[in-house]
Amino acid sequence: MPCKPASDTAADRACAAAFLKEKGRLLNRRPLTDTELNAFVDQAVNSADGLKDFYAGLSIALEAMLVSPNVLFVTEMSEPDPASPGKQRLDAYALATRLSLFLWNAVPDDGLLKAAENGELHTEKGLVRQVDRMLASVRLETGMRAFFDDMFGFDDFNALSKDATVYPKFTGQAMADAREETIRTVIDHLVTQKKDYRDLYTTRSTFISPALAVIYGLTAPPSWTRYEFPADSPRAGILTHISFLAVHSHPGRSSATLRGKALRELLLCQPVPRPPANVDFSAVENPKANLRTARDRVSAHLENPVCAGCHKITDPMGLALENFDGSGRYRETERGSPIDASGSLDGKAFTNVIGLGQALHDHPALTSCLVKRAYSYGTGGPTEPSDRPLLAYLDTRFADEGYRLAGLLRAIALSHSFSQVSVPAADAARAN
Amino acid sequence: MTSSVTFNRRSALKGLLGGGAITVGLPLLDADLNGNGTAFADESPLPVRFGTWFWGCGMTKKIFVPAQTGKNYELTEELEAIKNVKQHINVHTNLTAYRDGTFFCHYTGWVVFRTGSAPVVGNLPLYESLDTTLANRIGRTTRFKSLTATATGDIRNIISYENATTPNPPEFSPMAFYTRLFGPDFQDPNAAEFKPNPRIMMRKSALSAVTDQIKALNGKVGAEDKARLDQYFTGLRHLEQQFDHQLTKPEPRAACKPAKAFKDEPAPGTDSQLIAARHKMMTDLMVMAVACDQTRVFNMTMSKSDSNTTKQGYEKPHHTCTHEESIDEKLGYQPNASWFTKRSMENWAYFVEAFSKIKEGDGTLLDNVLIMANTDVSYARVHSLEEMPAFTAGRAGGKVKTGLHIDHKGGQGTALSYTCLKVMGLDVESWGTKSNQTNKEVGEILA
Numbered sequence: 001m002p003c004k005p006a007s008d009t010a011a012d013r014a015c016a017a018a019f020l021k022e023k024g025r026l027l028n029r030r031p032l033t034d035t036e037l038n039a040f041v042d043q044a045v046n047s048a049d050g051l052k053d054f055y056a057g058l059s060i061a062l063e064a065m066l067v068s069p070n071v072l073f074v075t076e077m078s079e080p081d082p083a084s085p086g087k088q089r090l091d092a093y094a095l096a097t098r099l100s101l102f103l104w105n106a107v108p109d110d111g112l113l114k115a116a117e118n119g120e121l122h123t124e125k126g127l128v129r130q131v132d133r134m135l136a137s138v139r140l141e142t143g144m145r146a147f148f149d150d151m152f153g154f155d156d157f158n159a160l161s162k163d164a165t166v167y168p169k170f171t172g173q174a175m176a177d178a179r180e181e182t183i184r185t186v187i188d189h190l191v192t193q194k195k196d197y198r199d200l201y202t203t204r205s206t207f208i209s210p211a212l213a214v215i216y217g218l219t220a221p222p223s224w225t226r227y228e229f230p231a232d233s234p235r236a237g238i239l240t241h242i243s244f245l246a247v248h249s250h251p252g253r254s255s256a257t258l259r260g261k262a263l264r265e266l267l268l269c270q271p272v273p274r275p276p277a278n279v280d281f282s283a284v285e286n287p288k289a290n291l292r293t294a295r296d297r298v299s300a301h302l303e304n305p306v307c308a309g310c311h312k313i314t315d316p317m318g319l320a321l322e323n324f325d326g327s328g329r330y331r332e333t334e335r336g337s338p339i340d341a342s343g344s345l346d347g348k349a350f351t352n353v354i355g356l357g358q359a360l361h362d363h364p365a366l367t368s369c370l371v372k373r374a375y376s377y378g379t380g381g382p383t384e385p386s387d388r389p390l391l392a393y394l395d396t397r398f399a400d401e402g403y404r405l406a407g408l409l410r411a412i413a414l415s416h417s418f419s420q421v422s423v424p425a426a427d428a429a430r431a432n
Numbered sequence: 433m434t435s436s437v438t439f440n441r442r443s444a445l446k447g448l449l450g451g452g453a454i455t456v457g458l459p460l461l462d463a464d465l466n467g468n469g470t471a472f473a474d475e476s477p478l479p480v481r482f483g484t485w486f487w488g489c490g491m492t493k494k495i496f497v498p499a500q501t502g503k504n505y506e507l508t509e510e511l512e513a514i515k516n517v518k519q520h521i522n523v524h525t526n527l528t529a530y531r532d533g534t535f536f537c538h539y540t541g542w543v544v545f546r547t548g549s550a551p552v553v554g555n556l557p558l559y560e561s562l563d564t565t566l567a568n569r570i571g572r573t574t575r576f577k578s579l580t581a582t583a584t585g586d587i588r589n590i591i592s593y594e595n596a597t598t599p600n601p602p603e604f605s606p607m608a609f610y611t612r613l614f615g616p617d618f619q620d621p622n623a624a625e626f627k628p629n630p631r632i633m634m635r636k637s638a639l640s641a642v643t644d645q646i647k648a649l650n651g652k653v654g655a656e657d658k659a660r661l662d663q664y665f666t667g668l669r670h671l672e673q674q675f676d677h678q679l680t681k682p683e684p685r686a687a688c689k690p691a692k693a694f695k696d697e698p699a700p701g702t703d704s705q706l707i708a709a710r711h712k713m714m715t716d717l718m719v720m721a722v723a724c725d726q727t728r729v730f731n732m733t734m735s736k737s738d739s740n741t742t743k744q745g746y747e748k749p750h751h752t753c754t755h756e757e758s759i760d761e762k763l764g765y766q767p768n769a770s771w772f773t774k775r776s777m778e779n780w781a782y783f784v785e786a787f788s789k790i791k792e793g794d795g796t797l798l799d800n801v802l803i804m805a806n807t808d809v810s811y812a813r814v815h816s817l818e819e820m821p822a823f824t825a826g827r828a829g830g831k832v833k834t835g836l837h838i839d840h841k842g843g844q845g846t847a848l849s850y851t852c853l854k855v856m857g858l859d860v861e862s863w864g865t866k867s868n869q870t871n872k873e874v875g876e877i878l879a
Contacts (some may be wrong), residue, residue, distance in 0.1 A: 039641040056631065064638035068645050068666060159586040161701035165745045172699060208810040251702065251740070252747035274554075275537075360656070 007361050008055065010046035016058055017041045020065070027071045028101075029107050030093040040065055074101070074380075078118045078421040088293070088421040092116035093110035095419050099131065101411060104139040105146035135406050141187050148186045153266055154179050156176070163252040167327035173211040178242040178328070185238060190405040197403040199371060201237040202286055202354075204229040215242055215329055218222050234323055234330060235344045237331050237357035239263070242328030247301070249326035256294050257311065260318030268359065269369035273310050292337040294322050312313065316343040320356040366411075368395050368401055378412050466811055471579040474774045478793050478800045482566045482856050483718075485783055485805035486591050487540065487776040488739030489812040490752050491821050492765045494772070497525045498837045505837040510770060513777040517784040523837040530867035531815040537815040538738035538751070542808040545822065545845045547593065548864030558865070562594045562804075562849050564600070566856050567729040575677045576631040577670055577719055578729035581609060581781070583711035583738075585700050590734040592771040596659050599665050602733060606697045606713035613721050614690040621682035621724060629680045638674040642668065682802055686723035687792045691716065702740050702749065704775050711779045719786045723797055734779045737808035754812035759805075769812065774878075780805060784825045802828035804852050822848055824877060828855050831879055838876050847872040 002022055005012035020040045024032040031038075038063045048057025065071060075096060081089035085090040085265040090098060096116040101106040104350050108116070114132060120126030134140065149155070158180045162170040184207045189195050195203075208227045213220040216235075218227070236243060246260040249255050264270045298319065301311035333339060342351045348359040360366055371394045374422050383391060394411055401407030412418055453748040486496040491497075491510055498830045505523070507515055507767060514521055529544035536554045543551050546561040563578055571577035582589045582602040590598040601817040603609040619626075646665060686754040711734055718730050735741045739750040748756060769809060787798035805823040810816045822845065832855060840847070851874040852864060862871040 036645065039757060043638040043641050044635075047638065052628055057634075058630070060634045060638050063635060064641050068642045070645055072664070073660075144788070159584075159588065159700070159702075161703065161742070163703070163742055163744065163747070166747060190760075219443055250747065250752060251742045251749050412776070415537075 005054040008102075009052050010054060011045040011057060012043050012054055013041060016044040016048070016054075016061070019058060020044065020061060021063070024065060025113065026110075027065060029097045031113075034391070034395055036070075040403055043123075052107060076421070082248075084420070089122075090419050090421055091240050092119065092121045098378070098380070098418070099134065101380075102143070102413065103131075103134045104137070104143040106139060106142065111320055114375055123199060127414060131410055134412060134413075140406075141191055144187060144191055145183050147374070147377055149179075149183060150377065151266065151370075152182070152244075153262070154183075154243070156249070158207075160247060161251055162246070162327055166252040167325075167329075169329070170327040171211060174215055174327075175244070177209040177211045178246060180224075181209070181212060182241045182243040183240050185241070194406060196402055197364060197398075197405060201239060201360045201366070202357045203238075204231070204233070204236050206241065211301070214362055215327060219331065234353055236354055237360075239321065239357060239360070240324065240353060245321060245324045246326065252271075252326060253396065254294060254322060254324065254326045254372060256298050256318030256322060257314050258318070259321050260314030260316070263317055263360070264313060267363040267369060268363065269372055270289075270313075270365065271314055275310070279430035292335040294334065295340055317345045317356055319343045320350065320353050323353060367398055371395050371408060373413055379418060387417070390415065402403060441800060449559065451626075453708075454750055455742075462635065468556075478829070479725070479728055480568070480831075480856065481722055481730070481801045482547070482563065482570070482852065483593070483730040483803040484563055484800055484802055485780060485823075486731070486733045486735075486737075487805070487807050488538070488735040488737045488741075488815075489750055489769070489772065490807045490809040491773050492770050493811060493819055494765055495770060497839075499766075499820075499838050501839045510773050511777060513774060514693055514781045514784075517781050517788065517825070518553065519835045520784055520788055520825050520827075522832075522834055524824065524848055524874075525819065525837070525839055526823060526842055527820045527840045527848060528842050529820060529845045531817065532866045532868065534808050535815075536796065537878050538808045541817045541820060542737055542806055542844075544817075544864075544868050545804075545806045545820075545849055546848050548849065548868055550868060556596060557593050558596055559593075560595050561591075561745070562853055563672075563729050563731050564594055565853065565858065567710065570687060570728050570856065573677075574725055574727050575674055575856075576721070576727040577614075577673075579718065580726045580731040581605070581714045581718060582733040583714055584702060584736055584740075585698070585706070585710060585734060585799065586736070589733050591733045594663065594666070594730045596863065597659060600731075602731070603636055603714070606710060606717065607694050609717050610693050612716055612724060614693070617678065618679055618726075619682055620690075620692070621685045621688050626681040630676050632675050636672060636679070639668065639724070640677070641734070683725070685725050687722060687790050687797060688720070688756060690720050690724065693757075703742050703744060704772070705744070706742055708775065708779060708845040712782060715783050715786045719790060719797065722787075722801065723790050735777060739776075740773065742774070743771060745825065751823065753811070779785065780823065786825065798826045800829050801826040802832060802852060804849065806848075818842065820845055824848070824852070831855050832877050833879050837875060838874065840874075844868060844870045844872065846870045848872055851877065 002018045003015040003427045005015045011149070017037065021032065021037055024037060024040065043064055044057045047060040051057060076094040077091045077097070078088040080085045083391055084393035086222065089173055093116050096108040096112045100106055111133065115121045115130050116127060121130060138251045157175060160175055182194040185205065186200065188206070189200055189203060190197060206227050206229065207224055208216060208218065208221060209224050210220040224426065234240065244262070246256040261272045264272050298315045320341050322339050323330060323332065323341045331339065341353055343356060344350065345356065345363065347357040350356055350359055368391070373381055373388070375391065375394065394408065397411040398408045440525065442640055448621070461717050495509040498511065500506060507518065513521065518783055529541045530550060531540055532550040533552060536551060539554060540550050543557050545558045547557045549558045551557050567578035578592070578600070580592045580600050580602045582604050584832065587601050587604045590599040590752060590792070591602065594600055603612065627758040635694060661759045698709045714732065718732060722730060735750065741750040746770070748767060753772065754766065757768050759765060760767050784798065784803070787801055788796050790797035792800060803825040807821065810818060810820040824832065825834070826832070846868045847870045850870050854873055862869055864870055
């Protein structure tokens with residue numbers, strides 16, 4: 001509260017106005033007009049009078065503001081772009097909101113709104129100053145947590161369940177911690193230590209919690225602790241985290257196909273086609289005495305040309321993760337047969353999961369996929385074919401920066417396309 | 433190229449809330465909204481309500497479809513669980529959903545039953561679902577226009593659509609559902625005294641300030657955002673109606689006796705026992721919400737379309753099982769897939785029975801509801817949309833006969849939905865599009 005009301009049990013117009021003006025500017029991501037502000041202040045005053053309670057009156061006005069369209073909707077207003085005649089750019093407040101949602105997953109702070117108010121944000125220097133301030137802020141971690149949680153499809157954790165009779169150690173706590181382990185590793189690697197994005201898929205550094213230690217087969221630490229998988233460990237890179245392994249598995253068993261599909265779609269931006277509608281899955285039925293391991297079972301896919309088309313895309317790298325069961329625990333055998341974790345990724349063969357991590361590390365689509373995802377996340381829509389030159393430029397910039405995340409975010413935020421609006425021809429004509 | 437981006441949560445958020453540039457005026461928002469829906473027959477002293485129930489992954493014809501039709505049919509192995517409610521239910525078999533183009537294995541079938549049209553893209557219907565059509569007619573006078581809940585614990589299991597782009601997310605936590613229904617904002621219709629809450633009056637008045645802001649957006653949104661703003665405005669009107677409802681003395685409802693709040697609820701998860709426990713809690717709440725006239729339209733999902741229910745100690749979830757389990761040579765069917773169907777039927781029986789246990793007027797609540805239950809496929813193993821099963825339950829205030837098995841002989845699944853819409857008072861000459869368009873009513877069940 002910026003002020004104290006004259007009385008708790010009566011209206012105080014000046015104090016209500018001061019509060020609603022200040023909070024209204026933050027919630028609306030721009031200053032309220034006098035008309036807007038007065039409407040809310042009137043509500044606060046009338047309600048406080050009626051209920052004989054200043055704070056109850058204020059809460060009713062605040063509720064109305066919170067459900068108002070200007071707060072709930074991200075309305076991106078545009079204006080003619082003086083630098084590019086005939087084109088439209090985001091107005092300063094819309095740009096501030098876009099930047100802030102992109103980098104902080106939050107609404108703009110006072111500083112960013114001031115930069116929008118005084119025109120700074122629409123100058124080159126001013127924009128650089130604000131973007132650099134945002135990248136240096138501790139709030140970048142919050143923003144990047146949201147981005148990577150989204151990119152990895154971790155909302156699947158909200159509905160994840162494992163069969164307790166098959167995986168008794170995979171508790172609800174382990175599930176929550178698995179999601180956190182990967183996000184912590186990502187933030188530490190990319191935001192705190194500012195390391196190469198590709199190394200996320202080979203790094204042996206991670207963090208473990210007591211519940212995760214049980215599944216990893218380690219001595220449980222008292223709380224979250226930094227941990228280094230030893231050099232001879234089969235675990236390296238976030239693909240070998242419990243999170244990725246468990247989310248892309250069935251409740252009671254692992255799935256080379258689901259893991260391969262997730263790897264293709266989430267990390268390489270390569271959509272995998274859906275299975276045909278009339279497929280007869282009985283070819284992969286089990287248990288059959290001769291189909292002991294997942295490799296045996298999915299090889300059935302490859303015998304059938306209808307199945308093979310897609311399973312060739314997903315299975316060879318998914319099988320490299322078969323040393324980890326559906327809860328992410330390490331195993332060397334399945335139904336008594338040794339697991340062969342060799343495979344290949346787009347022509348690069350490997351003998352185990354460490355090789356898969358390295359192949360992914362070296363895959364050109366790994367970095368271009370992050371570029372694409374970050375750009376579409378920032379601008380709030382899928383990329384279009386017309387974005388290709390920009391994406392190619394961003395790819396180069398990302399490489400020049402040694403695949404450092406901050407460099408990529410900065411290049412996106414400062415790019416002309418980020419603050420420009422493509423107006424459909426018909427709408428533009430009408431606007432004129 | 434961008435199909436995976438489509439599922440990006442941020443783009444979904446911006447899709448829902450996003451603005452664009454920026455020129456076409458708002459529609460006349462009031463024009464869409466008819467606030468005076470009166471939908472139940474005037475001669476009926478109690479309102480007739482409509483509900484749906486959903487289970488995933490169909491059935492096994494051989495042990496599901498009764499050999500006889502009409503009244504004296506014998507229950508089959510998969511239908512055994514409904515024996516206590518057989519007299520309240522109609523079993524419909526041999527219905528067809530038409531694909532009309534691209535086929536989405538576990539989506540097309542149920543969406544045809546619920547919206548009348550085969551979808552042309554995955555996870556998006558072309559039209560609102562039938563519960564919404566009816567809620568817009570008969571849901572205007574209750575606190576909630578409609579209520580949707582799922583026993584899966586997963587908010588993403590959508591079964592109802594407000595329009596082509598707006599799903600109605602289900603209640604997925606029994607405790608949260610209880611609070612929404614019977615928490616502080618609940619007004620007991622049988623309370624001795626009624627005094628309008630002054631705070632609600634103030635809150636209602638404050639909403640008008642918001643309405644003025646919508647007018648300010650007028651002229652500023654692009655055509656694509658029109659539907660989103662429409663939807664938002666509808667939500668606002670709904671909130672206003674809830675306030676109105678709370679400011680009006682409710683009619684007494686003898687059957688309205690809400691239980692106490694739950695102290696606990698099942699942990700997240702899709703184990704069959706967890707689902708049954710959650711389904712029971714959600715059902716009991718839903719039944720009481722109807723008995724207390726908090727809503728007249730309701731939807732319940734027991735399992736999602738490609739059901740991910742699991743069985744303890746069995747490695748394949750329901751959907752995977754239907755595709756991969758071999759057919760037992762002695763039995764002649766997939767034993768585990770059928771195990772899942774039997775659990776679904778137990779839950780369906782519980783749902784129907786719960787309505788039949790509430791006394792209302794001279795009979796029970798079930799006498800004054802009509803429930804349609806359907807699924808995504810018939811034989812899940814091959815995603816078949818022929819020979820599809822469905823149920824109806826309840827007598828719709830005397831308009832519907834029950835206790836029958838009807839063999840539709842390959843007829844349109846939409847005929848059943850159309851019949852429900854007609855029984856509920858919707859006066860349209862036909863329903864659905866393309867091959868699923870129909871003007872046929874299922875005469876066998878009409879009283």
